[in-house]
Amino acid sequence: MTDAPSDALPDARHVALSPLSGLPASRPAGCPFDPPDALGRLRTERPLRRMRYPDGHLGWLATGHSVIRAIAGDPRFSSRYELLHHPLPYEGTPEIGPAPVGDMTGIDPPHHTRYRRLLMGKFTVRRMRALTERVAQVVAEHLDAMERQGPAVDLVTAYAYPVPALMICELLGVPVADRDRFQRQAAAVFRTDAPVAEQFAALSALQELIGELVVAKRARPTDDLLSDLTTTNLTDEELAGLGGFLLAAGLDTTANMLALGTFALLEHPEQAAALRADPGLADQAVEELMRYLTIAHTGARAALADVELDGQLIRAGETVTLSLQAANRDPQRFPDPDTLDLQRKAIGHLAFGHGSHQCLGQQLARVEMRVAFPALFTRFPTLRLAVPREEVPLRTDSDIHGVESLPVTWDTEEP
Template sequence: MLPNGNEVWALARHVLIRAMLTDPRFSSDRRNPGFPLLVERRQVTNFRASLIGMDPPEHGPARRAVVGEFTVKRMAALRPRIQEIVDEHLNALLAGPKPADLVQALSLPVPSLVICELLGVPYADHEFFQTRSSMLLRRTTQPEDRARAIDELRDYLAALIGRKETEPGDDLLTRQLSKTTDREELVSLAFLLLIAGHETTANMISLGTVALLEHPEALAALRDDPERIPDAIEELLRYFTIAEFATSRVAVEDVELGGVLIRKGEGVIALGNTANRDPDAFSHADDLDLERGARHHIAFGFGAHQCLGQNLARMELQIVFDTLFRRVPGLRLAAPSGELPYKDDATVYGLYELPVTW
């Protein structure tokens, strides 16, 4: 049951969620009255649909217009700059006091700076957009505060895009200006990429660091053989599955799924965390096996709406974990993991703080 009292279907099995996410009879359009929203509908209906909320035929062309910005080749070209950003922040961490908060020292600023440079957003404004995005992702935020945060971010991005029309840069938003005349659509795209581009990766850096520190033998193996890190990242993504609700849908026709009839207009929430622990899809699914390397998890979604920035996220995580544990081999938690402030009240799971020492 949703916070507004509406009942929706919940899918937990891995195979059923993948089937649902590739079935055109399920819509991503958040403006549909039956869509299972966790916020008040008025906060969605006044917002232009972005990629995450588009259906065919609009979705395909809109995604193709931007997907070239996130190819493996283009991400590889960003690797030296991301390495430089990580090294700069680790230099500051090691020169600073102990203990330190790894969220503020590394987890949050690295992906924030990367996505800012990619989009062409001034990093000097990071406190502004990080504060607003945190409000949007916290389930306990009051409706009026969430609406104000949305409006402020939209106004900020609209003004930024307006400036790029006369002062173009070498960035994603400038390049998108030449591909669309719909400025509202571009604002919605910028809104999505800015929030998703730093919040998700930041939380995975923090959670992944805790998990690796709590598995010292596996961490030692990664230090000895960094080629194992990509498999470890896939397992961390599966194990935590920090963002579930992007895969919610609403049926636009009657659909039988798993022997159950889902009627037109009924909402469906895909429980990605549960699906990524499905024993039919993953052996010993509740165990963190850093050598598993299973890429059929749905931490990035599945189908046409699979996460646009997954190549970027994987690369950032690989660079961060490789560099962090190589340069700070004595890193350890400065508080018991069970006492850390986890984001149990947010739609994207993670940590508010991560005290570490070395």
């Protein structure tokens, strides 16, 4: 099958191609950090091309950096879940319902704009940098606990998960006595090995906890983000929804970046040595790791009107899948893109998205990673995997790429 002439604009570069059948998802054997090989070939062939979705929808796949940036920044494309088609086989019904209240990812202006304006002042660069001292304290406490326990440990449960979990709990104002309960419930939501019904039950329980927290903040506000938001015109339902959204967005992604980023540095010891020798390299290191790994690997938009782009005509109602991992390995934007190089100035990567939906909490994530990576490799200069690399369990069935666990060890001083 080839695209009908009406599906494309007259263009000297245009050559009819059969629609791609689904999104390539299989990563190279033995390499947990690289995108599927097919994405690179498709990007070279055509950075925007037709793709047949599992439900039969004829939409598009974007793999080029400039194309994806253009789509993500164009208000003629929507993020509303109910307008999108899923690019991978989907268990059960393929229809995606509207975003729950407070879920900013799946809504458009003006609702998205209203929420974002209320939150932007809470996530400024200045305010997040002011958290650096507290992040350093939390990081040091967890490294101390690792040292007391001694090797070997699972870095996910000992460090990568609890550090961002504690920081997001503090940001939201979760009482100390309730933090373990919140973190256990959040962990249940993100379990990729759990049945869908259990994940939804865990999400419902988490929302109930956040609802209780909202009521408490209205009665007795404290110095935290959720208390600040109770002074706005947001309803309790909106506050609970936003709280759950911020908890999910600020925990799972950063935790997986810390774990997978550590794995990548252990597999590139010269890069880990450079970071250990110069902790001031942390800013560049975080941006390069974000680009190289792109753990939130795929996005999507639906065209609200006919849009001409890259010699193609995207018609109203068609879904465009955005391969962010392919864009961040685009040699047209990043020379030698498949090399992890902490000296690279990876400005312009799309790991935090682009446009109005660019990650709201990216500054908090940056602060956490800029502190956590150098501190880990400085405290444990002999840090290494405790199992062969092929035995590290990868998280392959989630929208967020990462590892299920990361067993590590290090040399200890003789008593």
